[in-house]
Amino acid sequence: MVMPLYIEKKPEVLITEEGIRTDGRKPRELRPIRMTVGVLDKADGSAFIEWGGNRILAAVFGPREVHPKHMILPDKALVRARYNMAPFSTPERKRPGPDRRSVELSKVIREALKPAIFAENYPGSVIDIFVEVLRSDAGTRVAGVNAASMALANAGISMRGLVAACAVGRVENFVICDLNHDEDMWGNADMPMAMLMESEEVTLLQIDGPMTESQFKEALELGRDSIRFLYEMQKEALKRPYQVIERSVKGDL
Amino acid sequence: MFGPELITHNLLRDYIRELASQDQRIDGRSLHEFRPIEIKEGTFTKAEGEAWLKLGNTQVLVGVKADVGEPFSDTPNKGVLVSNAELLPLASPAFEPGPPNENSIEVARVVDRAIRSADAIDMSSLVITEGKLVYMIFLDMYVLDYDGNLEDALTMASLIALARAEISEVEVNDEGEMIIKESKWKLRLKDIPVNFTFVKIEDKLLLDPVLEEEQVSDAAITLAIDKEGRVCSIQKKHGMFTMEEIIKAANIARSKWPQITDKIMRVI
Numbered sequence: 001m002v003m004p005l006y007i008e009k010k011p012e013v014l015i016t017e018e019g020i021r022t023d024g025r026k027p028r029e030l031r032p033i034r035m036t037v038g039v040l041d042k043a044d045g046s047a048f049i050e051w052g053g054n055r056i057l058a059a060v061f062g063p064r065e066v067h068p069k070h071m072i073l074p075d076k077a078l079v080r081a082r083y084n085m086a087p088f089s090t091p092e093r094k095r096p097g098p099d100r101r102s103v104e105l106s107k108v109i110r111e112a113l114k115p116a117i118f119a120e121n122y123p124g125s126v127i128d129i130f131v132e133v134l135r136s137d138a139g140t141r142v143a144g145v146n147a148a149s150m151a152l153a154n155a156g157i158s159m160r161g162l163v164a165a166c167a168v169g170r171v172e173n174f175v176i177c178d179l180n181h182d183e184d185m186w187g188n189a190d191m192p193m194a195m196l197m198e199s200e201e202v203t204l205l206q207i208d209g210p211m212t213e214s215q216f217k218e219a220l221e222l223g224r225d226s227i228r229f230l231y232e233m234q235k236e237a238l239k240r241p242y243q244v245i246e247r248s249v250k251g252d253l
Numbered sequence: 254m255f256g257p258e259l260i261t262h263n264l265l266r267d268y269i270r271e272l273a274s275q276d277q278r279i280d281g282r283s284l285h286e287f288r289p290i291e292i293k294e295g296t297f298t299k300a301e302g303e304a305w306l307k308l309g310n311t312q313v314l315v316g317v318k319a320d321v322g323e324p325f326s327d328t329p330n331k332g333v334l335v336s337n338a339e340l341l342p343l344a345s346p347a348f349e350p351g352p353p354n355e356n357s358i359e360v361a362r363v364v365d366r367a368i369r370s371a372d373a374i375d376m377s378s379l380v381i382t383e384g385k386l387v388y389m390i391f392l393d394m395y396v397l398d399y400d401g402n403l404e405d406a407l408t409m410a411s412l413i414a415l416a417r418a419e420i421s422e423v424e425v426n427d428e429g430e431m432i433i434k435e436s437k438w439k440l441r442l443k444d445i446p447v448n449f450t451f452v453k454i455e456d457k458l459l460l461d462p463v464l465e466e467e468q469v470s471d472a473a474i475t476l477a478i479d480k481e482g483r484v485c486s487i488q489k490k491h492g493m494f495t496m497e498e499i500i501k502a503a504n505i506a507r508s509k510w511p512q513i514t515d516k517i518m519r520v521i
Contacts, residue, residue: 002322002389005421005433040398041310042345055297057397059343082342082350087393088300088316096339096393097352130343134314134395135298 004092011182015171021183027176028222030166030229035146035237037154045155047237049147052180053137058147060155063125077122081110081129083144089136105141106131112145112165112194112204118158127157138184139167145194145204150234161198162234166226168193168219170211175218177226189215193223197231200224266469273454278466280309285460285505287405287513292413292520300393302418302440304520306410309463310400312344315410316393317440319420321431324380324387332379332387336365338394338407345399361394363448363488364408367477368392370485371446374415381423386431388420390440401464404475404488408448409517416442416521442521446485447513449506450475453492458502460509476503478510 011022019027031052040046043059066072083105087094098106109131117127129152131144142165149163168177170189179190189209196203211219269279276284288309297305300316324331338361340348353361368374379388392415394407419437426432452462452470459466467473472492479485484503494502 002320003431004320005423007433040312040343041400042398043343046343057343061342061346064346084341084350086298086314086316086339086395087337087391088298088303088318088395091299093318093320093391093393096337128342130341132341132343132395132397135296 006091008185010186014182014186015174015176019174021171021176021180023180025180027174028225030178030226031180033230033233035150035233037150037237038241043151043155045151045153045157047147047150047154049143051139051143052178053135054133054140054143055135056140056143056147057132057134058144058151059130059132060127060148060151060157061130062127062155062157063122064128066124066126071126072124075123076119077117077124078126079110079114079117079119079129080126081113081131081148082106083109083131083133083141085133085136085140089133105144108204108206109141109145109148113148113152113163115201115203116149116159116161116163116196117152118160121158127152138179138181139192141165142167142192142194142204146230146234150238153238161196162231163194163196163203164227164231164234165192165194165204166223166230167191168223168226170209170215170219175211175215175222177222189219191219191223193220193227195224195227197228265465269466269469270455273457273459276457278459280463284457285509287461287509288463290409290513290516300414300418301420302414302416304410304413304417306406306413308402308406308409308461310398311402311406312398313403313406313410314395314397315407315414316395317414317418318391318393319418320389320391321381321386321423322389324384328376329384330380331376333389334365334369334374334376334392335389336361336392336394338364338396338403340396340399340403344396348396348399359488360403360407363404363475363486364394364411365392366486366488367408367446367448368411368415371444371477371479373412373442373444373446374440375443382425386423386425388423390415390418399464401462401467402450404448404450405461408446408477409513412442412445412447412517413521415440416517444480445514445517446477446479447510447517448475448477448486449502449509451502451505453494453498458498458505460505474499474502476506478503478506480514482507482510
């Protein structure tokens with residue numbers, strides 16, 4: 001029998017009457033985020049995202065040859081995604097290998113990104129997307145979508161646009177964005193969301209917990225606003241390596 | 254040596270062999286020189302101890318997690334160490350998702366063996382109640398970017414992660430209940446057994462091979478050296494070595510031990 005050296009503690013107050021959250025944020029405030037692209041040498045494209053306490057690495061391989069061969073699509077690229085959590089990514093060690101949750105998340109991440117990819121440009125090939133959660137702190141799937149979308153762009157895959165993602169939700173009567181660990185555990189509703197910002201179309205949407213009609217509408221709008229902010233961050237992160245090159249060419253470095 | 258996708262072009266193979274015969278290498282290093290070693294600063298896991306290490310373009314992340322549980326019945330006065338390596342599909346086009354294969358199992362065991370054979374961890378210090386309750390140390394090795402020589406990179410990162418680990422103290426009260434305390438204890442290392450991997454190309458021994466050198470090599474061997482300068486574990490992989498070559502490899506490894514240990518000591 002193995003017992004973890006970890007005890008979960010529920011905070012007494014999830015959100016104050018003034019709308020101050022357990023980590024001191026306001027309802028519409030995001031946690032600190034940093035995005036970096038091109039962090040891996042062997043992958044065709046890669047990105048690293050630090051979002052609150054999350055540390056997530058995404059890599060893209062392809063377009064490349066399809067194995068096994070029977071999965072080949074003659075008219076477009078096959079798109080595969082794998083979401084995986086490291087054994088040391090959680091307070092209690094996670095057994096390596098896929099579980100039901102990671103299989104579902106792999107599917108919704110793939111379906112969040114696929115509409116953005118011009119798969120018809122790469123018939124008979126495969127584009128593999130890998131999302132590795134090194135450290136988890138609520139909102140790993142949306143952080144993973146942001147990183148994977150940047151890794152696709154970093155790999156030079158032709159896309160309709162970037163997919164950005166953020167979770168929104170409800171704690172008591174407050175609609176909040178970017179749920180933290182406490183809100184994820186004990187909040188009333190959780191709604192991860194991703195959008196192809198070019199056309200403002202939703203590519204990922206899940207809800208876990210009840211919201212009234214007006215709360216739901218407010219959540220959707222807060223999600224879109226948050227995602228728009230993340231989308232701008234993604235573009236900045238993708239441009240950064242080229243700005244470094246530009247500065248070095250101009251002799252500023 | 255992983256997978257058919259990584260068949261090195263004949264031209265590159267001939268080039269690496271030609272260079273080796275002249276005591277040179279594709280990245281400009283001398284034959285017995287390590288690539289730059291960098292330990293990334295920051296927190297990247299939820300582990301009790303961790304290390305993100307770069308050895309040239311090879312990147313590994315090792316996390317040490319601790320749980321408590323029952324000891325094995327044949328070692329009631331010893332804690333438990335479980336080592337596991339994952340060759341993540343994002344680390345190389347040749348790695349595929351799935352359960353550990355022979356390569357990931359071998360590399361995990363090579364690292365584990367160096368640590369155990371040198372007695373680097375005092376396993377009896379992991380006992381809480383003899384025969385009943387012990388700390389279980391999980392050494393999870395994650396390969397993020399594969400450009401050769403996982404053995405040495407993972408061993409260095411594992412030693413750092415173990416030495417950095419701070420584990421919650423546990424007490425058993427009179428009723429036999431387990432109490433997790435706020436205070437932490439540090440897992441101290443009694444030894445620093447470093448692994449040194451060599452490949453043989455054109456009868457030359459090359460330390461710390463890059464991926465392409467591994468692929469074109471005639472043979473490969475990994476040796477661990479402890480603080481007394483003793484060889485405490487060896488894994489010969491593909492190919493053949495003469496006895497003289499093995500002794501030479503051990504001597505080179507011994508001479509490199511202080512340099513690597515110094516790097517490790519500086520970050521733990």
